[in-house]
Amino acid sequence: MLTNGHLERTVIDWIPGMPPIKLGDMSSFVRTTDPDDFGLRFNEEEANNCTKANALILNTFDELEADVLAALRAEYARIYTIGPLGTLLNHAADAIGGGLSLWKQDTECLAWLDTQQPRSAVYVNFGSLTVMTPERLAEFAWGIAATGCPFLFVVRENLVPGGPAALPPEFVVETDGRRCLATWCSQEQVLRHPAVGCFLTHSGWNSKCESVASGVPMVCWPVFADQYINRKYACESWDVGLRLDEEVRREQVTAQVKQVMESEEMRQDAARWKAKAEQAARLGGSSYKNLQSMVEVIRSFASDSKKAEA
Structure with a gap:
């Protein structure tokens, strides 16, 4: 072991x-x-x-x-x-309609983002494969709520037993008016939206590439496979991310998200990588x-x- x-x-x-x-x-x-x-x-x-x-x-x-x-x-x-493949193929995806995702997407969240201030919102998405317990989901939820930031929280139907209904009722009530819940979304469009200032991610490679291409810094919580290496590069080589411990604690979630949202240096590093991705x-x-x-x-x-x- x-x-x-x-x-x-x-x-x-x-x-x-x-x-x-x-x-x-x-x-x-x-x-x-x-x-x-x-x-x-x-x-x-x-x-x-x-x-x-x-x-x-x-x-x-x-x-x-x-x-x-x-x-x-x-x-x-x-x-x-x-x-980044999405950046390269965006025009082709627009031509055929619907983008590259095979999941049914919630476009209402984009309208919600339109009502938020620039770089004020936290985007939370753990990808298409990650699963977790209701207790862990609650730690993430309360940690994000305590930042005081508006946030878009993607909770897949199979992310946790019960889907979005597994979120604590008190959390749903307390964050009313400053959060948007979705079961899926057009991630590239969300990350490129000017209201998004931080991405809380499982660190899958596609998510990393899309975040880099959009100039959005990250808080990284890998689960399996290459996500651990992806986190290392984001946090230590590209300087566009912060780590979360494997055992999720709401206090750390709050602290890391707030640090990313408030870090002008990290935002500048993310902007430089975005420019390099666009150039490529x-x-x-x-x-x-x-x-x-x-x-x-x-x-x-x-x-x-x-x-x-x-």
Whole structure:
């Protein structure tokens, strides 16, 4: 069994392209002591499959992970960084309607955000897979309420037994008039809304990319998989996030959210990353060029296939 002390004390400093990292910040899939663990074996298999691929397509951009990408490019002939993917594909998504999410979305929250002051609101969303107990949800709820900030709280129907109805009735009454509850939303639109000043997130990669691309600093509470590494980069490499302990305490939730909301330095760092993300995704940027190159290669494959059939 891996104790919290062991996870914090053990430092891994031999991964190419990565800074020294505590075991506790590694993917939960590789922290198991069971050699037959499904997650560990699955990740091992997928990593080995990558070595057989003609190319790797990654939802990131060059400046965001320069050292890691340099190490990967030393091993793989073709790597296409085409992120932030949402930024790059926004126009196409608008053309077909509905955006990239497959979930039913609540658009009323955008109208609610329109009534809030710039950078005044906290956005809370734990992604599409996270689940928690009603007790933990209550700690988050009261912690957010104590900040005094207006907030948009996404509570999926399957986030907790009972869905949004599991929120403490006293919390619902006390925060009336300064909160919006939704079961899902268009996250990119929410993060790009000028009223949003902080994102309380599970630290999934898509959420991290969307937050960086929108210039919104974060409070990070990872649950499993790569979310721990994503948190480390957000908080220590990009300087756009603060950590929450695994055991949720309402007092810490309040303190970390307020610190993010009040930090001009963190807001400036987030704005710089937003500018870099936009530069990568716009016409002539690195991600834009990589997408063009990838399409050209795919077209060449199709052309070669037709010639072979002729």
